Amino acid sequence: MRAILLAAAVVLLAGCGGPPRADAPVTVVFKHARMFGDDPVPRLVAAFERRHPGVRVKTEALGSSSDEQHQFFVINLEGSAAARGPGFDVMMLDVIWVPEFARAGWLLDLTPSLAPGELDAHFPAAAEAARWNGRVWALPWNFNVGVLYYRADLLARHGLGPPRSDAELARAVQRIRAAERDPKLEGFVWQGKQYEGLTCNALEALWASGTALLGPDGEVLPDTTRAAHALARLRGWITDGISPPWVSAADEELTRRAFGDGRAIFLRNWFYAMDLFDAPGAPVRGKVGIAALPGRGAAGPSPGSTGGSLLGVSRTTRHPAAAVALARFLASEEAQRVLAGGSVLPTRMALYHDPALVAKRPHMPRFHDLALAARPRPVTPAYLMLSTSLQPELSAVVVGVKTPERAVADARRQLAYALQGLR
Amino acid sequence: MTARERAERRAAIGFVAPAVVTLAALTAGPALWVFWLSLRQRVPVFGIDHFAGIAHYAFLATDPRFWSAFRVTAVFTVASVALELLLGLGLALALRGQRVGRRAALALLLLAWALPGVVTARLFEWLYHPAAGLVNVALGVALNWLGDPALALPALVLADVWRTMPFVALFCYARLLTIPAAVYEAAAVDGAGRAATFRFVTLPLLAPVLLVTLLFRTLDALRAFDLMFVLTGGGPAGLTETLTVYAYRSLFQTLRLGFGSAIGVIVFVLVMAVAAAYLSVLRRREAAA
Amino acid sequence: MTSRRALVADVAVLVFLALYAVPFLWQVLTSFKPEAELLRVPPLWPTTLTLSHYEVVFTQSAMPRALLNSLGVGVLTTALACALGVPAAFALATLRVPAAGPLMLGVVASTAFPQIATVSPLYLVMRALGLRDTWAALVLADASFALPFVIWLMTRFMREIPRELSEAAALDGAGRWRTLLSVHLPLTAPGLASVALLTFLFAWNEFLFAFTFTATEASRTVPVALALFPGVFEVPWGDIAAASILASIPPVLIVVGLQRWLVRGLLAGALTE
Numbered sequence: 001m002r003a004i005l006l007a008a009a010v011v012l013l014a015g016c017g018g019p020p021r022a023d024a025p026v027t028v029v030f031k032h033a034r035m036f037g038d039d040p041v042p043r044l045v046a047a048f049e050r051r052h053p054g055v056r057v058k059t060e061a062l063g064s065s066s067d068e069q070h071q072f073f074v075i076n077l078e079g080s081a082a083a084r085g086p087g088f089d090v091m092m093l094d095v096i097w098v099p100e101f102a103r104a105g106w107l108l109d110l111t112p113s114l115a116p117g118e119l120d121a122h123f124p125a126a127a128e129a130a131r132w133n134g135r136v137w138a139l140p141w142n143f144n145v146g147v148l149y150y151r152a153d154l155l156a157r158h159g160l161g162p163p164r165s166d167a168e169l170a171r172a173v174q175r176i177r178a179a180e181r182d183p184k185l186e187g188f189v190w191q192g193k194q195y196e197g198l199t200c201n202a203l204e205a206l207w208a209s210g211t212a213l214l215g216p217d218g219e220v221l222p223d224t225t226r227a228a229h230a231l232a233r234l235r236g237w238i239t240d241g242i243s244p245p246w247v248s249a250a251d252e253e254l255t256r257r258a259f260g261d262g263r264a265i266f267l268r269n270w271f272y273a274m275d276l277f278d279a280p281g282a283p284v285r286g287k288v289g290i291a292a293l294p295g296r297g298a299a300g301p302s303p304g305s306t307g308g309s310l311l312g313v314s315r316t317t318r319h320p321a322a323a324v325a326l327a328r329f330l331a332s333e334e335a336q337r338v339l340a341g342g343s344v345l346p347t348r349m350a351l352y353h354d355p356a357l358v359a360k361r362p363h364m365p366r367f368h369d370l371a372l373a374a375r376p377r378p379v380t381p382a383y384l385m386l387s388t389s390l391q392p393e394l395s396a397v398v399v400g401v402k403t404p405e406r407a408v409a410d411a412r413r414q415l416a417y418a419l420q421g422l423r
Numbered sequence: 424m425t426a427r428e429r430a431e432r433r434a435a436i437g438f439v440a441p442a443v444v445t446l447a448a449l450t451a452g453p454a455l456w457v458f459w460l461s462l463r464q465r466v467p468v469f470g471i472d473h474f475a476g477i478a479h480y481a482f483l484a485t486d487p488r489f490w491s492a493f494r495v496t497a498v499f500t501v502a503s504v505a506l507e508l509l510l511g512l513g514l515a516l517a518l519r520g521q522r523v524g525r526r527a528a529l530a531l532l533l534l535a536w537a538l539p540g541v542v543t544a545r546l547f548e549w550l551y552h553p554a555a556g557l558v559n560v561a562l563g564v565a566l567n568w569l570g571d572p573a574l575a576l577p578a579l580v581l582a583d584v585w586r587t588m589p590f591v592a593l594f595c596y597a598r599l600l601t602i603p604a605a606v607y608e609a610a611a612v613d614g615a616g617r618a619a620t621f622r623f624v625t626l627p628l629l630a631p632v633l634l635v636t637l638l639f640r641t642l643d644a645l646r647a648f649d650l651m652f653v654l655t656g657g658g659p660a661g662l663t664e665t666l667t668v669y670a671y672r673s674l675f676q677t678l679r680l681g682f683g684s685a686i687g688v689i690v691f692v693l694v695m696a697v698a699a700a701y702l703s704v705l706r707r708r709e710a711a712a
Numbered sequence: 713m714t715s716r717r718a719l720v721a722d723v724a725v726l727v728f729l730a731l732y733a734v735p736f737l738w739q740v741l742t743s744f745k746p747e748a749e750l751l752r753v754p755p756l757w758p759t760t761l762t763l764s765h766y767e768v769v770f771t772q773s774a775m776p777r778a779l780l781n782s783l784g785v786g787v788l789t790t791a792l793a794c795a796l797g798v799p800a801a802f803a804l805a806t807l808r809v810p811a812a813g814p815l816m817l818g819v820v821a822s823t824a825f826p827q828i829a830t831v832s833p834l835y836l837v838m839r840a841l842g843l844r845d846t847w848a849a850l851v852l853a854d855a856s857f858a859l860p861f862v863i864w865l866m867t868r869f870m871r872e873i874p875r876e877l878s879e880a881a882a883l884d885g886a887g888r889w890r891t892l893l894s895v896h897l898p899l900t901a902p903g904l905a906s907v908a909l910l911t912f913l914f915a916w917n918e919f920l921f922a923f924t925f926t927a928t929e930a931s932r933t934v935p936v937a938l939a940l941f942p943g944v945f946e947v948p949w950g951d952i953a954a955a956s957i958l959a960s961i962p963p964v965l966i967v968v969g970l971q972r973w974l975v976r977g978l979l980a981g982a983l984t985e
Contacts, residue, residue, distance in 0.1 A: 249570030438803035449856035
């Protein structure tokens with residue numbers, strides 16, 4: 001009997017990818033933000049503990065805002081704190097922090113612990129955010145992509161399909177508003193407030209205009225004409241009346257509520273919003289369509305940016321094997337399937353065609369196609385610095401106090417100085 | 424020096440030493456260190472820490488965002504202090520003749536002054552809410568106070584005046600109480616009307632107090648941080664971003680300790696220059712008196 | 713002034729004060745308004761009053777812990793600043809301290825320092841000492857501003873005590889510490905109370921250092937907790953109002969109960985010279 005149990009234990013441990021250890025009880029601390037609604041993490045953690053006898057997992061909650069979480073990690077991972085050990089082993093990271101933390105030396109290089117091609121099961125955009133400098137630093141955990149939501153009922157009533165270009169979007173807005181004669185019905189709402197969400201909207205505008213934030217050699221806004229063009233597009237939506245002026249102070253929640261209450265025709269937001277539109281009793285239930293973000297001219301739709309989180313392991317963890325095992329378990333297909341049953345969207349492509357999940361969320365296959373076309377925000381350790389320096393310039397254009405050309409020039413100047421010597 | 428004087432000197436040093444050491448470590452030391460930091464490029468995340476000379480200052484000299492923050496700081500300070508002085512002085516004069524509710528008035532004023540800046544910020548954030556804010560409801564408009572480029576800075580100034588005006592009112596009121604009634608009676612006997620009494624009797628007696636409160640209020644306005652950081656975050660589009668907010672963002676949002684310190688040094692020099700200017704004016708007045 | 717004019721003036725002032733109180737009163741009302749009625753104005757007055765926001769603040773937010781942190785940091789800062797500042801003030805007022813002039817000038821000048829200038833070196837100090845996210849970091853940082861203030865004001869108060877009293881104590885054989893404890897402290901007790909209150913108020917309200925040096929609920933003070941008040945889907949205005957009222961309680965207590973001492977401390981800083 002003992003021999004069988006021992007063999008089973010060895011097989012289990014080998015299957016988890018970690019080397020067999022002496023069985024001292026080990027506690028691994030997992031820091032993550034609490035999930036909305038029914039939080040499946042405790043169940044997953046319990047399942048992990050069952051498979052890894054001798055490993056206890058302690059979960060600790062992070063603050064609710066991304067900035068707060070970032071400040072927490074910086075304070076606890078940087079400087080002398082790091083030498084003592086930060087007090088946690090596995091951490092939930094926003095997509096944009098991975099290269100920064102990797103560059104700072106706070107993350108354990110996961111490349112040796114992973115099977116070759118282990119990241120291939122995840123969306124390319126999600127996997128790209130996990131890699132930096134040719135190594136893998138975190139495991140993709142949950143996912144969000146910027147998409148265009150539209151009122152399928154209103155469009156159908158006027159014989160319109162989802163717009164593939166700005167011109168089509170403008171035409172749809174004008175037609176529908178003229179016909180509906182509802183002064184409270186807005187056209188296209190998006191996030192224009194001075195915060196990270198604005199950077200996402202701006203990135204999508206840059207991509208639609210055929211340029212990007214960083215050039216191949218790291219130059220900021222390399223194509224100034226196209227960049228100005230892209231920013232002018234954002235401002236243009238407001239001056240042309242397609243978007244209401246209050247988008248300049250709007251974040252995800254404000255715009256989601258406006259659309260969800262039926263007060264807007266088009267909305268740019270993330271995957272997660274769809275669940276709320278489809279909730280029982282929601283005013284727009286059954287009336288919402290999902291499409292790719294409109295492009296400019298004849299090029300067709302353009303990619304959305306990505307959001308979500310990944311799981312990283314602290315470089316100074318005292319239990320690397322157990323911590324890596326936990327991260328791999330939480331990012332595994334079965335764990336992501338459990339998470340997808342809750343309020344979170346997985347990063348594994350196969351799950352978007354899983355019958356049980358599709359039954360719960362019929363739009364998953366649609367999300368799958370949009371996620372394939374998605375692009376991550378620039379994967380650079382300096383991303384946060386770039387974004388926070390860029391936001392005031394973007395806001396200045398959206399609010400109309402600066403011309404797009406001036407804003408691009410000012411942004412280039414500021415960011416070039418900030419990036420000096422940072423590689 | 425006699426033995427007694429030496430003993431006194433030793434005792435004096437003993438009494439003062441703990442405080443001086445603490446001040447040197449926490450106040451004077453950092454004040455000097457920040458100058459040194461401003462001459463370096465120091466970015467912890469990237470492990471960068473090297474001497475950069477006056478590179479940051481050279482950049483800031485032609486940085487539009489810096490000059491915008493400078494302008495915002497100047498406008499905020501001048502507008503806020505001017506309004507505080509006018510309102511505070513007016514209220515003090517009115518309270519002096521008030522017969523009912525003076526104690527309650529003082530308590531209310533003190534309360535507004537004593538509240539944490541963050542509480543005031545959230546108070547006004549709610550008042551300025553575009554849909555449900557009391558300001559919009561009372562005025563019957565739907566203005567976006569904190570999001571409109573033309574309205575954000577005035578809205579911020581109003582919030583600051585609300586919480587700082589009591590300071591001026593209190594000081595002026597206390598001074599007014601010490602002016603004996605006989606002085607006013609003499610002025611009345613001389614046939615002075617209310618305006619003349621104010622100009623030639625009250626104002627000169629209040630002048631020292633006004634100058635001192637002007638000094639305190641100006642320094643505080645230049646250094647203000649919590650109100651604008653929480654109420655507007657420097658937005659929209661950096662139109663309420665003062666030098667302190669710009670410095671803070673550079674220091675702790677992007678962890679550029681050298682660059683942020685340079686902005687901090689500029690604020691430091693600005694504040695000390697203003698203080699020195701005021702003090703020299705005060706001293707000249709005292710010498711003339 | 714005719715009595716009619718006086719009446720009009722009285723009423724005008726009362727009206728102004730009523731308007732002036734509105735921001736605070738509106739927040740108090742909001743904290744008791746049911747969630748559903750918050751965004752539906754007019755009508756301004758709620759149909760019922762509810763304690764649900766306070767319940768949320770007490771049971772689900774970081775405020776209870778933040779109140780404790782603020783109390784601890786406030787008391788410790790005041791204690792530290794007074795413990796270091798009072799002896800120094802005594803020496804500056806009654807003894808011949810070497811370099812007293814420059815020292816006093818430095819003390820007064822440091823009350824004008826902007827916090828934004830000293831925050832980056834202090835950050836590095838706290839980082840080196842491993843004190844980030846602890847009460848100690850805030851106590852030390854707040855003391856850096858409270859201490860000069862205490863020294864400045866207490867020196868003034870102590871200078872007002874006639875030399876004859878300390879000389880009499882010396883003749884009685886009292887050492888310098890005894891003199892401080894038995895003569896100067898009792899006589900300046902009201903002034904010290906004022907200074908201590910102002911120091912506590914400053915530490916309670918302090919935001920910049922607290923925001924920079926704290927990372928979790930372990931050390932987060934009330935202003936930081938209020939600034940970071942979480943809203944999962946929407947900004948919880950009612951909960952924020954309740955949290956704001958709670959954050960205002962010590963200032964309210966200090967103002968209402970100790971108005972005289974508070975005013976004395978404020979005025980001492982500027983009037984006598």
